[in-house]
Amino acid sequence: MTAQNSSAEELARAEAVCADRGLALTPVRRRVLELLLEANAPVKAYDLLAALKPGGGAQPPTVYRALDFLTAAGLAHRVEALNAYTACVHAHETGGAELYICESCGGVAETHVHGACHEAPEGFKVARSVIEHYGKCGDCRKAG
Amino acid sequence: MTAQNSSAEELARAEAVCADRGLALTPVRRRVLELLLEANAPVKAYDLLAALKPGGGAQPPTVYRALDFLTAAGLAHRVEALNAYTACVHAHETGGAELYICESCGGVAETHVHGACHEAPEGFKVARSVIEHYGKCGDCRKAG
DNA sequence: ACCCGTTATGTTATACTATTGCGATACTCT
DNA sequence: AGAGTATCGCAATAGTATAACATAACGGGT
Ligand SMILES: [Zn+2]
Ligand SMILES: [Zn+2]
Ligand SMILES: [Zn+2]
Ligand SMILES: [Zn+2]
Numbered sequence: 001m002t003a004q005n006s007s008a009e010e011l012a013r014a015e016a017v018c019a020d021r022g023l024a025l026t027p028v029r030r031r032v033l034e035l036l037l038e039a040n041a042p043v044k045a046y047d048l049l050a051a052l053k054p055g056g057g058a059q060p061p062t063v064y065r066a067l068d069f070l071t072a073a074g075l076a077h078r079v080e081a082l083n084a085y086t087a088c089v090h091a092h093e094t095g096g097a098e099l100y101i102c103e104s105c106g107g108v109a110e111t112h113v114h115g116a117c118h119e120a121p122e123g124f125k126v127a128r129s130v131i132e133h134y135g136k137c138g139d140c141r142k143a144g
Numbered sequence: 145m146t147a148q149n150s151s152a153e154e155l156a157r158a159e160a161v162c163a164d165r166g167l168a169l170t171p172v173r174r175r176v177l178e179l180l181l182e183a184n185a186p187v188k189a190y191d192l193l194a195a196l197k198p199g200g201g202a203q204p205p206t207v208y209r210a211l212d213f214l215t216a217a218g219l220a221h222r223v224e225a226l227n228a229y230t231a232c233v234h235a236h237e238t239g240g241a242e243l244y245i246c247e248s249c250g251g252v253a254e255t256h257v258h259g260a261c262h263e264a265p266e267g268f269k270v271a272r273s274v275i276e277h278y279g280k281c282g283d284c285r286k287a288g
Numbered sequence: 289a290c291c292c293g294t295t296a297t298g299t300t301a302t303a304c305t306a307t308t309g310c311g312a313t314a315c316t317c318t
Numbered sequence: 319a320g321a322g323t324a325t326c327g328c329a330a331t332a333g334t335a336t337a338a339c340a341t342a343a344c345g346g347g348t
Pocket of ligand 4: 246247249251280282283284285
């Protein structure tokens with residue numbers, strides 16, 4: 001996929017978002033977000049865990065708690081069909097994220113969910129949508 | 145959710161589908177599909193496993209292989225965000241399934257994916273979409 | 289300074305989900 | 319019969335996630 005903002009910029013934006021909302025972007029959480037931003041593909045929890053403390057000190061709950069915080073804060077998304085996580089680069093205020101994931105390069109693009117075009121059954125009230133599209137991005141298709 | 149077809153009917157339809165396409169709906173596969181049809185909510189693999197052989201004889205690969213077969217044949221769907229599986233009651237020829245899952249009663253309704261209303265990034269070719277909506281169905285909303 | 293409520297982290301163990309690999313069996317097609 | 323294929327049984331293991339409890343760190347009120 002094409003050049004997104006630098007991790008540093010995104011990290012600064014996250015700082016600002018947390019400050020605004022009285023959320024604590026602690027060192028672990030910040031570091032996990034940094035790892036997500038540096039990766040150019042969704043990252044697995046145990047890979048984050050390994051990257052967090054090369055010495056092997058960190059335990060699963062550490063990274064899962066950080067991920068819970070980041071996803072709750074809208075700074076990251078869980079990719080359900082991959083059991084993986086990706087930094088949010090879209091700042092969706094309203095509605096959820098809709099992800100386009102390239103199966104060749106792992107790149108993730110985001111849009112907002114268009115509530116309108118999903119025809120819910122009579123009376124069904126949607127609270128939350130999981131929308132993930134898998135395929136091949138433009139760059140990878142050109143590259144063959 | 146409201147009355148769907150009986151399991152027996154659906155099972156007969158599955159038999160027909162498999163016969164048409166030269167697929168073998170073996171006893172294990174058939175039994176797993178039957179369990180999915182009888183349930184009125186997505187079912188977890190290990191619950192199927194437990195139900196398959198009350199004696200405890202069946203092993204994980206048995207049920208996962210059956211589920212792989214059923215999903216590949218379009219007779220069942222995996223619910224990604226729940227790590228669970230549900231029988232397909234829609235017979236979607238083209239495109240994938242879009243699921244509406246009630247978080248109160250577990251009921252699942254299906255529609256087809258509307259490719260048109262998802263604005264993919266320039267050049268991105270979607271191969272497969274995972275679309276799951278979570279909320280509350282009409283019946284559960286009335287019931288309070 | 290002290291106490292206390294709250295939030296965040298560390299630590300251990302365990303639960304839950306899924307796959308790999310191999311051997312036995314059964315069925316089809318020469 | 320023999321070769322090839324598909325399915326299944328079985329044992330072990332890999333991968334994902336949480337429970338439960340202890341500790342630490344911060345901030346406000348006294
Ligand atoms: Zn996002
Ligand atoms: Zn790509
Ligand atoms: Zn379906
Ligand atoms: Zn319901």
